[in-house]
Amino acid sequence: MQKIRLMVFGALAVAAAGWLAAAPVLAAETASAKSAIGPVIKTYKGDKCVEPTEEMRRNHMKKILHQRDETMHKGIRTRKYSLKNCIDCHADPKTNSVLGENGFCESCHEYAAVSIDCFTCHSSSPEKNGQPPKAASTDPAGLMEKTISSAVMGTTNGNQP
Amino acid sequence: MSLSRREFIGIGGGAIAGITLAPGLRLVELARARSPEEAATQMQRWGLLIDIGRCQDCDVCVTACRTENGWYGHNRPATDPQWIRKVTLKDNQTGYVESLPVLCQHCEEPPCVDVCPTGASFKRADGIVLVDKHICIGCRYCMMACPYKARSFVHEDTINQKSYAPRGKGTVESCTLCVHRVDAGKIPACVEACTKDGNQAMVFGDLKDPNSGINKHLAAGPSTPLRPDLNLNTGVRYRGV
Ligand code: SF4
Ligand code: SF4
Numbered sequence: 001m002q003k004i005r006l007m008v009f010g011a012l013a014v015a016a017a018g019w020l021a022a023a024p025v026l027a028a029e030t031a032s033a034k035s036a037i038g039p040v041i042k043t044y045k046g047d048k049c050v051e052p053t054e055e056m057r058r059n060h061m062k063k064i065l066h067q068r069d070e071t072m073h074k075g076i077r078t079r080k081y082s083l084k085n086c087i088d089c090h091a092d093p094k095t096n097s098v099l100g101e102n103g104f105c106e107s108c109h110e111y112a113a114v115s116i117d118c119f120t121c122h123s124s125s126p127e128k129n130g131q132p133p134k135a136a137s138t139d140p141a142g143l144m145e146k147t148i149s150s151a152v153m154g155t156t157n158g159n160q161p
Numbered sequence: 162m163s164l165s166r167r168e169f170i171g172i173g174g175g176a177i178a179g180i181t182l183a184p185g186l187r188l189v190e191l192a193r194a195r196s197p198e199e200a201a202t203q204m205q206r207w208g209l210l211i212d213i214g215r216c217q218d219c220d221v222c223v224t225a226c227r228t229e230n231g232w233y234g235h236n237r238p239a240t241d242p243q244w245i246r247k248v249t250l251k252d253n254q255t256g257y258v259e260s261l262p263v264l265c266q267h268c269e270e271p272p273c274v275d276v277c278p279t280g281a282s283f284k285r286a287d288g289i290v291l292v293d294k295h296i297c298i299g300c301r302y303c304m305m306a307c308p309y310k311a312r313s314f315v316h317e318d319t320i321n322q323k324s325y326a327p328r329g330k331g332t333v334e335s336c337t338l339c340v341h342r343v344d345a346g347k348i349p350a351c352v353e354a355c356t357k358d359g360n361q362a363m364v365f366g367d368l369k370d371p372n373s374g375i376n377k378h379l380a381a382g383p384s385t386p387l388r389p390d391l392n393l394n395t396g397v398r399y400r401g402v
Contacts, residue, residue: 075287075340120318121319121327123327
């Protein structure tokens with residue numbers, strides 16, 4: 001029995017490894033072929049999110065929801081889990097937005113068929129507020145741009161370098 | 162009447178706590194603005210005194226509010242949003258005309274909160290009355306209940322919202338007393354603009370702080386809420402109506 005279990009586990013591990021190995025190929029394909037299936041996830045600023053990518057993929061909505069109530073009802077305005085912080089980092093410097101076909105929020109939500117209700121009220125652009133929009137003026141070489149395919153979603157740190 | 166020992170200790174303890182805690186906390190509150198992770202508390206109640214004698218025939222406050230909070234109209238006066246508006250009063254007997262800004266009066270007993278079926282209309286611990294647009298269903302009961310016509314319904318899709326003042330179609334909005342500025346230790350945009358313009362018709366401050374500027378102004382002369390008969394104990398008061 002023990003042996004069979006080990007074998008099954010081994011087979012799974014091999015399959016997973018194969019899948020991961022295939023990922024860069026898929027990513028390259030997505031980058032070249034625009035019509036490929038799956039969201040386009042790009043990040044532009046910083047080298048890591050406020051939480052590990054796995055955590056954010058699963059639970060970003062809970063964190064934003066919690067922060068929203070804290071801010072709205074109690075006036076707690078910490079930045080870490082604020083929608084503003086998401087937008088400031090993830091907005092595409094070209095469109096100045098997290099929406100649009102390749103927008104960080106929209107492309108994934110579109111793929112997952114989950115409608116986003118945030119941007120009927122909230123602006124999808126970073127606040128300028130005296131400071132120049134940081135991303136817009138950065139030279140393109142400095143941009144950290146990463147395109148991953150749906151195959152890698154939830155398996156690797158696609159958001160991080 | 163006889164008090165049990167437990168009740169007596171309870172009362173005494175409360176009184177002592179009141180004496181020792183309150184002054185300490187007040188010192189803190191005077192010394193600095195709240196830090197971002199601190200919640201608003203009942204230690205403060207924000208208020209506004211509007212001196213109509215100083216209020217000119219201008220709309221600097223309205224313009225400042227629009228710029229700060231990013232609301233705008235569509236040339237449809239019946240439905241355009243108005244967080245703050247200038248109202249002109251005329252004494253028909255004497256012909257005397259005066260003009261005053263009207264905004265959400267941040268009632269202590271807000272009728273808008275009483276009627277809201279969802280809990281979207283609420284009063285913050287520091288007395289600022291807000292609409293939680295995440296919860297608002299746009300029923301507009303609060304607009305009917307507000308005696309000051311302070312609230313607006315957003316009829317159109319919105320663009321160029323400020324990150325600190327989200328607004329969207331299908332929800333109700335009103336003056337937030339620039340809650341984002343207050344949380345950062347600043348005064349509301351209308352007050353700042355009116356002061357800069359030299360009119361100085363508005364004073365903003367903490368009604369619970371006996372040494373605040375607004376309380377000194379309130380103590381120095383007469384003032385009244387609008388519609389005092391309603392007994393709403395508004396945070397906004399007027400002088401010279
Ligand atoms: S003025 Fe109107 S909107 Fe403001 S708290 Fe009072 S009832 Fe509510
Ligand atoms: S319009 Fe929104 S805030 Fe006003 S009463 Fe209805 S649910 Fe409450």
